[in-house]
Amino acid sequence: MADAKCPVCGCGRFYVKDPDDEFECHEFECRGGEICFDPALSDTAAPEIQAQTETFCHKCAWHGAFERLMQEEDAK
Ligand SMILES: [Zn+2]
Numbered sequence: 001m002a003d004a005k006c007p008v009c010g011c012g013r014f015y016v017k018d019p020d021d022e023f024e025c026h027e028f029e030c031r032g033g034e035i036c037f038d039p040a041l042s043d044t045a046a047p048e049i050q051a052q053t054e055t056f057c058h059k060c061a062w063h064g065a066f067e068r069l070m071q072e073e074d075a076k
Helices: 066-074
Strands: 013-018 021-031 034-037 054-057 063-065
Touching: 054 066, 063 066
Parallel strands: none
Antiparallel strands: 013 021, 013 054, 021 034, 054 063
């Protein structure tokens, strides 16, 4: 599986909001279909990302369900 990229700007870095605290964000990259959180982040702090998890682009204003990133990749 290819790396996920933002469908708008092509950025490979995303973040999700913490389900318990909307002001807390967790950045990650998606390489080869694997979600890679910042190594500085402890495993317990990283939220579980599911297909419907709202995901935000690190660079632009795009956001949507995480599964959409994978669908965009398939469409090529
Ligand atoms: Zn973007």
